C-alpha cells in the first residue's frame with residue numbers, strides 16, 4: 001500500500017471490494033488535503049461524473065473518468081488564467097495555421113511570433129515539424145496518426161492559452177474534423193483558424209525540402225496534396241492568400257494577423 005509523506009493514508013468504506021481498484025489506480029486526492037498532510041484517500045472507482053457522495057459525513061467531490069484515466073479529480077490552483085493574463089497584459093488564445101506543405105505556415109508563424117515579441121507580447125510556436133521531433137515522434141502520416149498529432153497539439157495549445165500565452169500552432173492539419181475538435185477545446189473566439197490559401201502549384205514550385213519532388217516520383221507516399229487529402233477550411237477566421245502575382249511578404253501576412261488580434265482585443269486585458 002502506498003504511504004505518501006506523513007500523516008494518515010486511509011481507505012474509504014468497503015475496503016475489500018476496492019482493493020483491486022486501489023492496486024490498479026493508486027490513489028486519488030481528496031480536495032483540501034495536500035501530499036504529506038494526511039489528505040490522501042483511496043476510493044472505489046465511480047462512473048463518469050456521478051453526483052457527489054457523502055461518506056462518513058464528509059462531502060466527497062466529483063471524480064470522473066476520461067478515456068483510460070479513471071478516478072481523476074480536477075485540481076484548481078489559486079492563480080488562475082485571469083491572473084496570468086493580467087500579469088502578461090494579453091489574452092491567451094490559439095492561432096491555428098493550416099495549409100499545404102510549403103504554403104508558408106512556419107514562416108508566418110515565426111513572423112507573427114517576432115512581431116508580437118517586438119510589441120512586448122508573449123507567443124509560442126508549436127510547429128508540426130518541430131513537435132514531431134519530440135512529443136509526437138511516435139507518429140507517422142496515416143490518417144489516424146495525423147489525427148493523434150493534431151489532438152495532442154490541440155491539447156498542448158489549450159494549456160498554453162490557459163497560461164495566458166498566444167499559442168501559434170502551425171501544422172498541415174488536413175482534416176476538418178480534427179481541426180474542429182481542437183476548436184471545441186477552447187472558449188468561443190479563442191481558437192483562431194488561419195488558412196494559408198496557397199495553390200498546390202505554388203507550394204510545389206517552392207518545394208524547399210524537395211518533398212513534392214519525392215512524392216511525384218512516388219518515393220514518398222501519402223503526401224498531402226499529391227496522394228493524400230487536404231480539406232479546405234469552411235469557417236476560418238482569417239484567410240491568407242498567396243496567389244500567383246500576389247506578393248504578400250511574410251511580414252505583411254503577420255501584420256494582418258496582428259490587426260485581427262488587436263481588433264478582437266487579445267493584445268490588451
Ligand SMILES: Nc1ncnc2c1ncn2[C@@H]1O[C@H](COP(=O)(O)OS(=O)(=O)O)[C@@H](OP(=O)(O)O)[C@H]1O
Pocket residue numbers: 100101102105106127128129132141145146147149150170171172173174209211220221222223224228
Ligand atoms: N506524407 C507527408 N505528408 C505531409 N507532410 C509530410 C509528409 N511526410 C513528411 N512530411 C513533412 O511533415 C511536415 C508536416 O507535419 P504536420 O505535423 O504538420 O502534418 S499533419 O498536420 O499531421 O498532417 C511537413 O512540413 P511542412 O512542409 O512544414 O508542412 C513535411 O515537411
Ligand SMILES: Nc1ncnc2c1ncn2[C@@H]1O[C@H](COP(=O)(O)OP(=O)(O)O)[C@@H](O)[C@H]1O
Pocket residue numbers: 099100101102103104105106107108206208242248249250253
Ligand atoms: N509570403 C511568402 N512569400 C513568398 N515565399 C514564402 C512566403 N512564405 C513562405 N515562403 C517560402 O515558402 C517556403 C515554404 O515556407 P514554409 O514556411 O516552410 O511553409 P510550410 O511551413 O507551410 O511548409 C519557404 O521557402 C519560404 O521561404
